[in-house]
Amino acid sequence: MEEKQRVNINVNGGEYSVEAGQNVLEACRGIGVEIPYFCYHPSLKVAGSCRMCLVSIGMPARDRATGALLKNEDGTAQIAWAPKLSIACGTKVAEGMHIVTDSDAVKSCRQSVLEFLLLNHPLDCPICDKAGECKLQEYTHAYGRENSRYVERKNVKPKHVDVMGKIMLDSERCIECSRCIRFCEEFIGRSIFGFVKRGSRTEIAVYPGGDNDSNYLLNVVDGCPVGALTEKAFRFKMRPWFLKVTDGICAESSAGVNTRVWSRNGEIYRVTPRRNDEVNGMFMSDSGRYVHLRFNDANRLRQPRIDSTSCDLGYAVSRCMEILKLGKVAIVANGWQTLEEMFVLGELSKACGAEVYMVSHLGEDDGKLVSADRTPNMRGAFVTGLLKDYPPADLSLLAQKIDSGEIATVLCLRENLMGLGLTPGHFKAAHIIYCGSLENPTSASAKICIPLRSEFEKEGMWINRQWRVQKFSKAVDAPDGIADDSRFLLSLLGEYTSSSWSDTSVRSIREAMVSRITMLSGCADVGPNGVLIDSSSFAGIEFPEGKAYHFKGQE
Amino acid sequence: MEAVSTAAIEGSAGAGAFLDALLAVLFSLLAVVVVMTFAGLSVVAERKVCAFIQGRYGPNRTAIPVVAAIPFFGNFLKKNGLMQLVADGLKFLLKEDPLPGHVNKFWYMVAPAMALSPVLIVACVIPFGVYWIDGQIYPMSVADIDISLLFALAVSALGVYGAIMAGWSSNSKFPYIGAMRASAEVISYEIAMALSVLPVVLWVGLSSQTPLSLFSIAQAQGNLWFCITQPVSALIFLVALFAETNRLPFDVAESETDLVSGYHTEYGSFKFGLFFVGEYGHIVVGSSLFITLFLGAWSPFPGLSWPESWGWISAVLSLLTFLLKIAAMLFFFIWVRWTLPRFRYDQVMSLGWKRLVPLALLNFAAYIIFMAI
Amino acid sequence: MAIVVERKRLSWLERTYLPQIVSGLYITLKNFFKPKVTLEYPDQYTSLPAGYRGAPTLVKDSQGREKCVSCQLCEFVCPSKAIKVVPGEISADSEYAYIEKAPSSFTIDMARCIFCGMCEEACPERAIVLQTEFSLNGLSRSELLRDKRSLYAAGGILPDKIMKWKKVKDNSELEGSH
The missing domain is CATH 3.40.50.740 (Rossmann fold)
Known part of the structure; x- marks a missing residue:
């Protein structure tokens, strides 16, 4: 395997060597510096719409005439910082790049982005199925303000919208990250979701008419960073923090999709994809999510039987041997x-x-x-x-x-x-x-x-x-x-x-x-x-x- | 008592023997009833007095269905916790009687009886009152023996054998330590107790032929109680009595804080009940001794005594006086228990050997000199 | 390092303990005659202080709507695992359909409850409230298992101003309100 090209970057004052070609967000994640994001998705194209991953980025300054690198008085490289913050998901790392993710400017920027996102967010976390695994909830906790300054009434958007009988859409909770739109376009191959209206009234809608169903539609639920799209089969069944997660492999086909099985007290509540970039990326089929229903109670074989008469397991095994x-x-x-x-x-x-x-x-x-x-x-x-x-x-x-x-x-x-x-x-x-x-x-x-x-x-x-x-x-x-x-x-x-x-x-x-x-x-x-x-x-x-x-x- | 005395006047020799037998039975009953009743009542009194001192009501809920329905009387029994006594007794009788697997069974069974029986034996020689036949004065006791004081001191000290047997046969560390402490305590304080009684005996010896008889000692206090003439002796005897009966502040033998429950840790149900009654019986008998020796026995006030001329009324009054004094002593025992904290074991020993014994000796010497003069 | 406290030197009289014992006896005797502080409980009741943590109950709002939305935070936070919630959906034709979610079953095992009040603290809807009931008893364990109905019966109404289900239905209503 060919050696990937590497570049040297400086993150928060520390020097690192990272693989070239990746964006700042992935590079920082690789070295253990977390940058929060909503709209970015490793398997989808970059949209840059949420502005949550804004960081300060600077490059080594060069003399305009000669192109020579400029030095400070103490001999260190002079950095030309971009005047405004840049999005980490949409910026590729480059040699000598300086990145700051923990400055006051970045922090206040994140806080403001979250405040804007929460302006019209209904904050019905007690009802929302996403609560507990919601990015908006987590980031608000980690980076947001502790109170709201908003005194006006919140926008009203369609709630309770059924999408193909599989998904419940709640537009009020949507933060317009467009992950669902991009997923359908890029993975399924056709447009199913789209934005309608403008400004703060923007909402997600399903294209009217046409074939909007797909065996991969439920992946938008996994991708949705908030509770705008929730799975109907899992709706109001159990809070995610009660569920025990085990690593599984999908039994649907020989694709060998990596899964997570979420269960509580011996009952499987849902199956979601597990990231494996060699096999299934971050996706799985809808039908594969319900393979566990094959083993529901009604048609389960529960008792050993000999000639249609229930018997003890040990006896049945010894009869087998005979x-x-x-x-x-x-x-x-x-x-x-x-x-x-x-x-x-x-x-x-x-x-x-x-x-x-x-x-x-x-x-x-x-x-x-x-x-x-x-x-x-x-x-x-x-x-x-x-x-x-x-x-x-x-x-x-x-x-x-x-x-x-x-x-x-x-x-x-x-x-x-x-x-x-x-x-x-x-x-x-x-x-x-x-x-x-x-x-x-x-x-x-x-x-x-x-x-x-x-x-x-x-x-x-x-x-x-x-x-x-x-x-x-x-x-x-x-x-x-x-x-x-x-x-x-x-x-x-x-x-x-x-x-x-x-x-x-x-x-x-x-x-x-x-x-x-x-x-x-x-x-x-x-x-x-x-x-x-x-x-x-x-x-x-x-x-x-x-x-x-x-x-x-x-x- | 009148029937007794008239029968004695008219009686022949055979009738006299019958009368003696009747009196013996009567007094035996008296001894047992007085000791056991007071032991039982003192259990209730203990709980009530302790509750009152602590600002509580104490047992006032237990009710025996039919009895409690009697107007006034039923309520009186209920409010004063007397039915609680019945309930406790029933519980001791009816609950499962466990026999731990690791004990020495014979001595384990004998021990509770050993704790209780000396108490009842000593009760035989205590003069609970007096009566007169033909102008002759007699004590109300089962056995009026010449050396009843010595007898009482000797036998009541045997009670500690119950504790020692229980501690040894329980085959477990806390009972064992409890038994050791109990025996050490009895040995230490028995000396002080005996020495404190000697001046009394000397004093009585001045006027009586039988100074070791409790009856003589009681009679000798017709004018002045010995607690007034011999306050130091009385104090030493009282302190030693507390130690002998294993009461707070000297109950190191069963101190809950360090020994769980001392020598009767392994006991339950009726056998524990015997220890319990034995302990209170011991207090009753000990109080009786103290009353006889120092508190004028049946004399109502120092210098006063019930006149012979009242006949059987005086006899009954003398008995009642004595019983009242026992009740007062019991209250005092309980009062002290809920006032003073428990001494450490070493404090108990040092108080016994280093303070009380020398003090008793000095006291004895002082009275010898005083009486010689 | 241990601090050595200087002990007061006792006088001769004090070392006999007798004056102290007598004064102690005097104090206990005084107490003997003081009025009793015992509250004779089943016959007399005391007034419970504000903030008393009795049995947890479910409450309704002033319109009689159940406040609980079955978020299961109480179930999660309960240290003795006494609470069991099965979430359910409010049917679309209900007056309160906007709330979407309500418990289909809500059980508190009073035999397990330790009255810590964590559920009340965790509840985002103020639906579970520890009230003043403290004498909980039954002849079997199942009698101490309180279901949704008995919890609401014990809870009553919490008259606060939150009308979660009353909601503007359209942005045009908003326009007028400004």
Whole structure:
């Protein structure tokens, strides 16, 4: 990788060397000097409309005639300060630039900007869903006046405006930063929001008519620095300061969008994107935000069952082991399993000589953050050796083998066999063990049902379409009576091999996996950005994902 | 009392024996009833007096349903906390009686009885009053023995065995320290107490054949109470009495601040109740001794005594006088308790050995010289 | 460094303690006959001082509207986790629709409440007020669980001038008011 060019700047009297080409705001953030901002967004174009990031900037003075640098009497460089403050987001760093972010002028300027922004702000923080994560609130606290001098009545603007059934727009709270406008234009690719009226009456409005919906519309809610745009599904549900944030990976598709899962007392309230400039930037799809609703209470598999009768988990597992020894076993794996579970499953299939089947789940590739492969970890199956070729969309091969009597037992993980080519006749011909989180036709007629955790209730790693290994952590606890996936698989494995796993934690499985699969040797401790692995050995395989955001497609 | 005396006049020898037996039973009952009633009442009095001194009302809520409904009387019992006494007693009787696992069970069980029984035994020799048969004067006591003073001092000191047994058998540090302190205190103050009584005995010995009999001592105060003629002896005896009965300011044996509850820390329920009653019984008996020795026993005022000519009325009055004096002494005990702070253990010891014993010796010597002259 | 306090040298009489004991006994005896200061509580009530922190209650404004907007700051600040608020939305056809938000359920567990008044302090709407009720009792824990209705019943009306829901609907109304 080529060495980026660097420039020397002076911030508040300290000398720093920073990467050239970035703006003053990012450069200062890089060296730990915070400059407040509203309208600037790292992934969007600079608008410079909020004026919150004003700082004093000066360049070394030069002699007009000769162009030589001027010196002070004591030999230091003479600085020509700009007569007025400049916006840090719209100014690129340059060699010798001097920046002051803590002078009285800057402070009073910030205070005045905030005072103007608050003139017509309704200050209904107790009602506003943004309170607690609101930039205006935070900056007012840090930089604002402690009282208001405004005695006139505040402007009245449209409140309670429903945007495409997803968003609630409250124009009174808007500070006209135009982030939503820019996001729609730049990321979605068409104009959805716009300013109407002028001056202090300016308000955000949705273009009338036309196609204003998009699967990425909710990103404007994350981007909105105030509570003008709030998510309807999260409206008045919970204050953000109660929510526990865990790092997750979106299970919607193989894009591997980094997410934050916000939960309280075992309930997931919302999922928002987590910044990863290599994968998803700061965005995610709307549909991905609601993946957790798959595991809502109604259709959750909660109790182990044998022949449709509820039973104890330990008994169900011991019956599983007996049934698995009745004859040749087929394992149906899935692309939602973590890398660690796939590794244990691979060991299990080797130990009991089982064939492994998988099914592809394809959908439309939107070229952004929802890829064609709707499983988050299909590549993990290749890495752990479960798969050699990209799997077909159904299990007709397995159905044939059951018909021919070759397969006696099927250990099915999550996949709904009934919809994938197996008929009720196959359920009678072979012993079907269904392990999954949800009730479906397969669970209804399987011989044994073992309830497993959802991807929000366990930790592990997935490999996304870029062959990037990414880690996610457990957001909520599983309901009572639900088996720990990896522990369940390890107990099955323990029946066939002498190797004892005294430590059944995901961490210990990961250590074993990393030591045995050379391709994953760098993945023992994956950081927040994930680790790209060498995929050259799978070059021949045809993957369905197309070119997309931060993804060049298959080369 | 009249029935008794007329029966004695008419009675034959057999009837005389029967009468003696009847009197013995009567006086035994008297001793037990006086001691136990006063012990019980002093529990209530303790709470009431303490409350009054502290500007409170004290127990005035507890009510036994039917009794409390009686006009005036029910309310009187309720307001004066007398029903509280019943409630406390019932509680002690009915609550679970715990037996800690780490104690020496036999001595642990014996200790409370050991704390209470000396009190009742000493009560036998105390003359609560007088009565006359055929012009002959008799004390109202179960046993009128010649050396009743020695008997009383000796047996009442045995009460400390209860504390020592309890402290040792509890097998825990605070009770043990409490027991050690109690025994040390008794040893120290018993000497001063005995020495303070000697001048009294000497004085009585001038006129009586049985100077060690409490009855003789009481009779000897017909003209002047010994607290007037022998104030120093009275003071030493009183201070030693406070120490002997483990009352504040000398209750180092069960001082809550440093020993949780002293020797009865491990006790609860009825066994604790026995200690409790034993302690107050000890005060009653101790007061009786003090009254007999120094406060003129049943004589209402110094120089006055109930005349023989009134017959049984005088007998009853003498008993009432004595009981009134016990009540006054109990009040004094309680009054002192809620006035003075507790002494430190070393202060208690130094007061006993360095002040009271020399003072008692000096006092004794002074009276020997005085009486020799 | 410890400060050594010079002790007064006691006279001989003082060292016998007797005068002090007698004067002490005199003082306690005087107190014995002084009037009692006890308040016989269930029969007599005292007047509570201003600012007394009794049971927390929810109050309504002078129009009878619930002031609470379920911001959950009280729930957050409550040190004993006695408060539980479930926020809800005011329906659009309500007279108070402008407020948008009201609690759909509001529970205070009086068995947990420690009457610290932090909720009252945190409340931006002055909707939760610690009032004078101090004798809270019940035969079960659930009886001490106060729901929204009983909290409002205990709270009553706070007659302040804030009419949050009365709001100009359009800028044209503003124009006239200047």
